[in-house]
Amino acid sequence: MSSPVPSPSDQDNPQQPSGTAALSIRGLAKRFGDKIAVNGVDLEVPAGSFFGLVGPNGAGKTTTLSMATGLLRPDHGQALVHGVDVWEKPLEAKRLMGVLPDGVRLFDRLSGEQLVTYAGLLRGMDRETVTERTGDLLRALDLTNDAGTLVVDYSAGMTKKIALASALIHAPKLLVLDEPFESVDPVSAANIRDILSSYVHSGGSVIVSSHVMDLVQRMCDHVAVIAGGTVLAAGTIDEVRGDATLEDRFVELVGGRNTSEGLSWLRTS
Amino acid sequence: MVAHLLRLKLTLLRNSLKRSTAQLVGVILGGLYGLGMLAFLVSGLVFLGSADPELIRTILVIGGSATVLGWIVIPIAVSGVDMTLDPARFVTYTIPMRQLLAGLVLGGLVGIPGLVTLIAALTLVITWIRYPAAALTALVCGLLAVVLCVVASRLVTTAVSALTGSRRFKDVNGIVAFLPLFFLGPIIGGLAAGFQSSPGFAGRLADVLAWTPLGALWAAPADVAAGNPGLAVVRILIGVATLAVFVLLWSRSLSHALVTPPYNAVTKKAGGNLGWFTRFPATPSGAVAARALTYWVRDPRYAASLVLIPLLAVLLFLSGGGAGGAFAFVGPIAAFLLAWAISADVSYDNTAFSLHLSTGVSGRDDRWGRAAALLVFALPATLVLTVVPLLIAGRMEDLPVMLGLALGFLFTGTGLSSFVSARYTYNVPLPGESAFKTPPGTNFLMFVVQFGGWLVMLLLALPEIVLTIVYFVSGDQLYGWLTLLVGVLLGGAVLLIGIRAGGRWYDRRAPELLLAVSRNR
Structure with a gap:
């Protein structure tokens, strides 16, 4: 084992037609009651890319990613993972994907080690591989000393990390990560970034949602800006940001900056 | 400020009702229940006014003491019936303690219990109306007693919540504190027996209670009516002193709680112990079974039902007249309850269920795993609980019929539960909460689902039930063996069908299932 994390394996996956996108989202739409959460989103995540999905709170990022990963049934549209339709052939598509959903609970009465093992066994992997990879993942994410602690007693950042480990265990070809850096400490975040970069270098594809622009600009090679349930801009980082920083471009696209005086009474002197 | 807090409580109540109509229906039904109870109480208290003062006194002191006790005990058992105004939420505001x-x-x-208690206490004025001085005392004492109820219950919740910093304590408390309530039946039964056996028992009990903080305030008006104002003053002093001490303690523990945020002491543990995961086969269904079995021990919501089963046996033994009576049926009853226990499995998972969805577990594996985890311990438990009572009663000739009935219930129920938990979700205590806590207003709906489920289960197990009855009526051993045969074969068939149908439903509708459970938070 040279790399701490399993790299996306090709041998157990059927040969995909070359040139297909890792994730292709076509016209996904979802309505909750009167509110249209996602209004016809189209996205192409090229194979081998590190794709950032950015948007303000309530933009529809989580809803879009849930529909793309088979967790939430879309009202319209389709999602293809390496050419496999997520809603037509869910089992086949889910084998190709590792998912870190945001805002869901974990089976937190299991210890960290048990949870990652559980995720591996649910995928139908054999025990030896699961044991070996679980150890590697816990080491890489600096959780070895807490491997036997129940996840319910983990801090928020540790919980994120163990959920990430559960998403990586089967060496997927595509990683879908919803807010993977939320409440993760800087050192762990740097470690996770390294893991993800080397994963992309070895041929994997990653899509992350975030609202930390700086992070996305440094880490990703592609980006899509989403607000109000629609895609405002998408492409390589340089295409989207032009001459400005990604943050300035984002604010310009999404709007909503207050340029007035602000809270004039909030002064200490 | 006081008005603000009151308005906050009302706003919170109104907003929580806006979120779901089902909850609103539940609260309305609860309100109707409270109203009915109130009407019953008030009319009873008014009628009581025409009785002999000695009788009035006995009833009021015993009833009043029970009320105070209820306000103290119930919140611990349910681990905070109503924490809408949880003091911990006011930590960052500067509100004067007073x-x-x-x-x-x-x-x-x-809230319903508060209003019912208050109005009932005020009705005491009418009960004592024949003695004007006593009526006046009743007004003062009634109000004081109501304040005592609330303060005592708040004191207890604050004191307990100071202890609940650690998750482990919370887990254990949720189950242990429930035990006294479980034995409330036998306790009341014992008291009732006392009343029946000696006519003076109630009077003597009231005499004792009247000198305790529980009953002193309720007894004072009776002393006035009996022309003994000095005694009444002493009793009121007992009540007021108790109240003062409680308020002092409460404000102490509250100010302590306000500067001591909950802290969960955790000891780091290295890995290496995979528990049940090493003992089940390394397949998806094996993993589901290992996970579910781990939860049966570690999650207080599941563990609670494990604690209740042996208690049930004890209770049936005590109340059912020893080994010969209802105790003999403990096996079938336990099997019935255990089998139904996994009927809300997906609801209990809450959104953690998304892991099953994103890893693409098939419905068949999911259902089999959960059922296997239950059967692994429920099957031996059912056998033991069926055989042991019969051994004690020396009725081993009834073994085939009892075993047939128990296994029939277990298999049929597991099959039904496997289907129900994939098909229906309802609001259950969230992960980490007490097993006996339900979101307000959902009790009624839960009751409907539970009751409906039990009815269907009895219908599915009707052949076994009928054969059991025939056996006991005819006394023919043949029917006992027939019950066993039908229990195993028919029960097994229902089990397979239930798992298959549940699995198929899961495969088609798992995303909708996740959406439904994510609404309960």
Whole structure:
């Protein structure tokens, strides 16, 4: 084992037609009651890319990613993972994907080690591989000393990390990560970034949602800006940001900056 | 400030009702129940006014003491019946202690139990109306007693919540504190027996209670009516002193709680112990079974039902007249309850269920895993609980019929539960909460689902039930063996069908299932 994390394996996956996108989202739409959460989103995540999905709170990022990963049934549209339709052939598509959903609970009465093992066994992997990879993942994410602690007693950042480990265990070809850096400490975040970069270098594809622009600009090679349930801009980082920083471009696209005086009474002197 | 706190409570109540109509229906039904109870209480108290003062006194002191006791015990058992105005939420605000206390007391009265207690206490004036001086005393004492109820219950919740910093304590407390309630039946039974066996028992009990903080305030008006104002003053002093001590303790523990945020001491543990995961086969269904079995021990919501089963046996033994009576049926009853226990499995998972969805577990594996985890311990438990009572009663000739009935219930119920939990979700205590806590207003709906499920289960197990009855009526051993045969074969068939149908439903509708459970938070 040279790399701490399993790299996306090709041998157990059927040969995909070359040139297909890792994730292709076509016209996904979802309505909750009167509110249209996602209004016809189209996205192409090229194979081998590190794709950032950015948007303000309530933009529809989580809803879009849930529909793309088979967790939430879309009202319209389709999602293809390496050419496999997520809603037509869910089992086949889910084998190709590792998912870190945001805002869901974990089976937190299991210890960290048990949870990652559980995720591996649910995928139908054999025990030896699961044991070996679980150890590697816990080491890489600096959780070895807490491997036997129940996840319910983990801090928020540790919980994120163990959920990430559960998403990586089967060496997927595509990683879908919803807010993977939320409440993760800087050192762990740097470690996770390294893991993800080397994963992309070895041929994997990653899509992350975030609202930390700086992070996305440094880490990703592609980006899509989403607000109000629609895609405002998408492409390589340089295409989207032009001459400005990604943050300035984002604010310009999404709007909503207050340029007035602000809270004039909030002064200490 | 006090008015603000009251308004906050009302706003919170109104907003929580806006979120779901089902909850609103539940609260309305609860309100109707409270109203009915209130009407019953008030009319009873008014009628009581025409009785002999000695009888009035006995009833009021015993009933009043029970009320105070109820206000103290129930919140611990349910681990905070109503924490809408949880003091911990006011930590960052600068509210003077005096006003916070007053606001919390009045806030405690807003709600069905508070209003019922208050109105019933005020009705005591009418009960004593024949003795004007006593009626006046009743007004003062009634109000004091109501405040005592609320303060005592708040004191207990604050004291307990100071202890609940650690998750482990919370887990254990949720189950242990429930035990006294479980034995409430036998206790009341014992008291009732006492009343029946000696006519003076109630009077003597009231005499004792009248000198305790529980009953002193309720007894004072009777002393006045009996022309003994000195005694009444002493009793009121007992009540007021208790109240003062409680308020002092409460404000102490509250101010302590306000500067001591909950802290969960955790010891780091290295890995290496995979528990049940090493003992089940390394397949998806094996993993589901290992996970579910781990939860049966570690999650207090599941563990609670494990604790209740042996208690049930004890209870049936005590109340059912020893080994010969209802105790003999403990096996079938336990099997019935255990089998139904996994009927809300997906609801209990809550959104953690998304892991099953994103890893693409098939419905068949999911259903089999959960059923296997249950059967692994429920099957031996059912056998033991069926055989042991019969051994004690020396009725081993009944073994085939009892075993047939128990296994029939277990298999049929597991099959039904496997289907129900994939098909229906309902609001259950969230992960980490007490097993006996339900979101307000959902009790009624839960009751409907539970009751409906039990009815279907009895219908599915009807052949076994009928054969059992025939056996006991005819006394023919043949029917006993027939019950066993039908229990195993028919029960097994229902089990397979239930798992298959549940699995198929899961495969088609798992995303909708996740959406439904994510609404309960």
